[in-house]
Amino acid sequence: MEMVKLYSMEDWRTLPVTKWNIKQPSLKDVRENAMESVPGVAFTTTGLRLGHGAGYYDKYLMKVKEIQNVAPVIIGLAFKEQIVDEVPIEATDIQIDTVLYPD
Template identity: 35%
Template sequence: MTADEKRRTMRALRQSLSPYEQQDAAQKAAQRLSKQSFFRRAKRVAFYMANDGEIDPQALLKVHGNYTKHWFLPRIQNARKTPMRFGHYTGQNALVANRYGILEPNGDTKDDQKAASMDVILLPLVAFDRQGNRLGMGGGYYDKTLHSVPKHASSGPLLIGLAHAIQELDSIYAQSWDMRLDMIITDRELICAKQK
């Protein structure tokens, strides 16, 4: 099966979940992540606005609020090859749909942050495997952005994929530019990626 065929199949699978199943999965994933000490210590967390049946990370905001964390949303730059930047999100920000219909911060970009400044980056995905390979929507935005994080940054952001357990595949062929996840949080478990 090609990557595009896998995308179509896995997107249809997650879209087949009922609204109740979607909400229940998001809350279970949020509870699982909230119990982790690394997440409780994290101060700067990048997340995404769920779209197309993705696990909704906003359940985390309900648990943690703005008191212990600074939340950031990705903002797609004008040029496709330009890394995304992350705009501060308070829950009161005006949001606007980008070219893909995904909500992102509206307004001034001068205070946007780079990926390297985050403690944790929560990534959406279409499918994953236990080696930390992630199949995204195909635009490569996260891969381009994360390649901009200096390789020597041992204290760089922890990359965590959020997924429904049904999105797991036995293996995903990774291209040289694909960035691996450190872990995946599903509605059923926390998976520490087995790096090969």
């Protein structure tokens, strides 16, 4: 995974701020990433993910796919306790490729 490099505090100060008041690079700074890791509340072993309900990662991953014209491999990061049989899903939910968790 390639990170956006910040060379000075000025670079950090000029990052756009989201509606949640979080500094992050704009989508024009998205590089071709082979992999994206995503958190979640719960995951299934078939690639379904339950987030916190705002759709932040789903929207971001759709934009990355549009910019790159190819979907990155999406990996969920979880604890064993977060692996469940089912999670509620919506049409806009992005399925992940695999879940990494200690077993």
